Amino acid sequence: MTRSRRAYRDADGRQVDGTWRHVFVRNGDNYYLADLVVYADGAIDTGTGGLTDLRGLAQLLSSGRVATSLQDGAWASAHHVARWRFAEATSAMDAEMLLAEVADEIDRLNDRPDSTGRCMEAVRAYLADSTEENRLRVREGYLAIPGHLRVYALGDMDNRDWPLKVLATAIGDLVEDHYDDEIATAEMHAEAVAYFRDMETHRVQAITRIPADGPDHPETASLTIYTGRQDHPENGVLQNGYPASITVDGRTYPTVTHAYWALSTGDPAWHDRIAAAADTYDVVELAEQAPRRPGWPAARLAVMTRLMRAKFEQHPDMARTLLATGDARILCATLGSGYWTSPGKHGSNWIGRLLEVVRSELAARETGIPLPGE
Structure with a gap:
């Protein structure tokens, strides 16, 4: 999902910000392209009538009403745009992935750390105090990131999520989901820690940097x-x-x-x-x-x-x-x-x-x- 797709609704005279993405809603044997709108207060409009929440969305996904699997030969339509039959249809994500993305989006709409942000907070805690307990929190945070989004967690096209994978793996254990069946070593952990310390240095510099012609935002309250x-x-x-x-x-x-x-x-x-x-x-x-x-x-x-x-x-x-x-x-x-x-x-x-x-x-x-x- 993306914050660039903005939406809002009025609730008791208050504007509630939101964002949206396309989903398929299933009605019998037919599929309808609908807007899934997610709001900052946790309300979700699935296009099936009325508002629900994360638990309600999970139920709709479980029942197949909000569809993440598509049946070949079934009719699908986009209102006032087109109607067609599915042939060799594949979905970009399953129900668990979609639910995790929506939960992350609610956090972002509220300016809270999403699953990736929480994982990186755990990494910073580990850098400050490199205990096994803190490393396990890194692992927990890493596994909480939706699986299909972990590779983007660091925003690094070269290393992808490799440093996170290494730090999330105990020394002597097999690095998960790695094609080489590589065993995590103390040297690999040290390299991952160095990577994150360098990343943290750049992050702090970016936060504290003031452009040459002055700050980006007012320093005085509105x-x-x-x-x-x-x-x-x-x-x-x-x-x-x-x-x-x-x-x-x-x-x-x-x-x-x-x-x-x-x-x-x-x-x-x-x-x-x-x-x-x-x-x-x-x-x-x-x-x-x-x-x-x-x-x-x-x-x-x-x-x-x-x-x-x-x-x-x-x-x-x-x-x-x-x-x-x-x-x-x-x-x-x-x-x-x-x-x-x-x-x-x-x-x-x-x-x-x-x-x-x-x-x-x-x-x-x-x-x-x-x-x-x-």
Whole structure:
């Protein structure tokens, strides 16, 4: 299965992430190509009606309702795509393999180590304390990886899973599933340990490595700002509706919101009414009645960018508040436009994203880093 095949369902107003793969569902003598959808909370949609769990999936596999063996001559179909008969049909995996893959997928959806991850944790424990008890945990972890996936556990096309096989085998015992009937020796164990120590060194370096131009992800926790009439003291100055007058093209506006909506109309009378509105709530009500400039949707992002830059350039104290957010991802939460904000699980969050851009520009100037073109 693969996390690139994303799915989700709504459960009591909460989004539950999932992923999916194809399976055959058997109904009598006929097979139907269906989607097996696995969710992070352990729920599984097998395409047979309703949700089940790992135990229910095991029962469906045992009964053959979810099929991993295909009968030659039987009819199969893909809904609204095709219908055909099986001839010399073979399945890529058996029921045990499929069940193990689904269990691993649930772990990955929850950012928990899957069977391979747990095996590698056991290897690291053995490297730290090379007791026989810890080696047996490596063996247990190795055997818990679905058999058809063990060869990929190390991501090594040359050695494949050989070092794991060796470490999982007691000295003097036959290395399992090896065509040469090779006996594990102390020297082979030492080579496997050296392999894993080298792998661990590279793993730690990869985790701790910071790219030359800075970290991949923010080091500061995400920050949410709320737009509307209610100011939140902790981040109120970051709101576009915060009372911070800005002057652009010789005209002063009480807030960024006033300026944005006033400039969105080409009618001078509507422009002045919006600019003079008592508060941002009235601004939006008036703007909904006013005519928009032709082509406004394509230009609005550029206008908002200029206005937000003007606000923080003209109010140094507010610029310091923005800079104090570090490299946090900024989310703008409101029930308004999903283009500008990030309500719920949808939204482009352009206000939050522009705040991050303006913050970066302010930081560049503060540190003396020249911006191209300035």
